[in-house]
Amino acid sequence: xxxxxxxxxxxxxxxxxxxxxxxxxxxxxxxxxxxxxxxxxxxxxxxxxxxxxxxxxxxxxxxxxxxxxxxxxxxxxxxxxxxxxxxxxxxxxxxxxxxxxxxxxxxxxxxxxxxx
Amino acid sequence: xxxxxxxxxxxxxxxxxxxxxxxxxxxxxxxxxxxxxxxxxxxxxxxxxxxxxxxxxxxxxxxxxxxxxxxxxxxxxxxxxxxxxxxxxxxxxxxxxxxxxxxxxxxxxxxxx
Numbered sequence: 001x002x003x004x005x006x007x008x009x010x011x012x013x014x015x016x017x018x019x020x021x022x023x024x025x026x027x028x029x030x031x032x033x034x035x036x037x038x039x040x041x042x043x044x045x046x047x048x049x050x051x052x053x054x055x056x057x058x059x060x061x062x063x064x065x066x067x068x069x070x071x072x073x074x075x076x077x078x079x080x081x082x083x084x085x086x087x088x089x090x091x092x093x094x095x096x097x098x099x100x101x102x103x104x105x106x107x108x109x110x111x112x113x114x115x116x
Numbered sequence: 117x118x119x120x121x122x123x124x125x126x127x128x129x130x131x132x133x134x135x136x137x138x139x140x141x142x143x144x145x146x147x148x149x150x151x152x153x154x155x156x157x158x159x160x161x162x163x164x165x166x167x168x169x170x171x172x173x174x175x176x177x178x179x180x181x182x183x184x185x186x187x188x189x190x191x192x193x194x195x196x197x198x199x200x201x202x203x204x205x206x207x208x209x210x211x212x213x214x215x216x217x218x219x220x221x222x223x224x225x226x227x228x229x
Contacts, residue, residue, distance in 0.1 A: 034216060043120075043221035044160070044203075059216075090159055092217075104150055105217050107159035 002027035006091045006108030013115055019064075019078040021111050023091030026072065031093040033074040034105060035066055038088040050074060086115045119218075122204050126224035133194045137223050139187040139204030147215060149180055151189045152203040154222060160203055163189075194227045201225070 006023045013019060025031050035047040046059045048066035056066050063082050067075045074091055089112075092105040119142045129135050137151075149166040164171065166178040166187055177190040187204055204220040 036219075041221075044219040046216055046218070049216055088157075104162045104165065107161070110159045112157070 002093070002106065004091060004093055004106060004108040006111060008111055009109065010112045011114070013081050013113065015083055015115055016080045019076070019081050019085070019113070021076040021089055021091075021113075023074045023076075023108055024072055025074075025093045028072070028093070028095070030071060031095065033068065034092040034094075035074065035076050036090045036092060036107075038090065038110075040087070044090065048076070081115045083115050086113055088112050120204055120206050120220040122202075122220040123223045125222075126226055128226045128228065129194055130228055131194055131196060133227075134190065134192045135194055135225060136191075137189040137202050137204070137225075139189075139220055141185050141187070141204075141206045141218075143206070143208050143218075144185060146185075146206045146208050148207040149187050150205040150207075150217070151176075151178055151187075152205050152219075154201045154203055156200075160219075163202070191225075194225075196227050196229065199225055199227045 003026045033050045036044045037047055038044045048056055048058055050056050050068045053068055053071055063085060064076060064078050088110050090110045091108040094105045122139045123137060127135055151163040152160040153163045154160040164173050164176060164178050166180045168180050170179040175192045179188045191198055201222040201224045203222045206218045207215050208218050209215045
């Protein structure tokens with residue numbers, strides 16, 4: 001069966017420090033991968049999605065970047081964190097290729113980031 | 117701008133009550149629809165897909181009205197364990213030809229004894 005791993009679970013970082021969050025998927029090949037952020041009192045916002053190795057698309061301008069060095073690995077990074085980067089970061093995957101209707105996404109357990 | 121709007125909540129109901137969640141979406145080209153459940157400080161998990169003909173899974177009934185761009189979720193005989201935030205989710209196409217999920221802000225449900 002497919003599983004998705006995301007770490008760390010919680011993170012407290014000072015303003016201006018770098019960030020690296022990692023997500024890996026097992027049990028599937030060539031998944032579509034996503035990074036979402038959920039800020040307090042707000043809905044999930046799509047940050048990046050990837051349909052293959054080295055292919056990254058950004059949905060919103062921001063202080064973050066993403067990379068996909070391997071088929072089942074997705075990394076979210078920042079060179080210098082801002083206070084506004086605090087939130088709950090969720091990695092998700094869905095089936096390979098152009099998702100057909102009714103293709104849902106499966107989420108990792110999330111990383112709760114607090115920038116202080 | 118693509119939006120998914122839900123009742124702001126929270127909904128406070130006693131055990132055994134029937135509760136309905138409403139959701140509207142702005143993109144008429146949306147492809148498919150889901151309800152996710154999110155427990156406090158946890159990741160969202162799929163509760164059920166929503167089909168045009170309406171679908172039922174035990175105590176849960178989901179309905180879709182494409183003409184009105186409206187989705188609903190009905191929970192009958194509420195249990196304490198139903199307490200969570202319910203997220204309305206819409207799959208939408210991207211310029212690349214791929215698609216992704218757009219989430220509503222969620223409606224919190226609190227079921228009390």
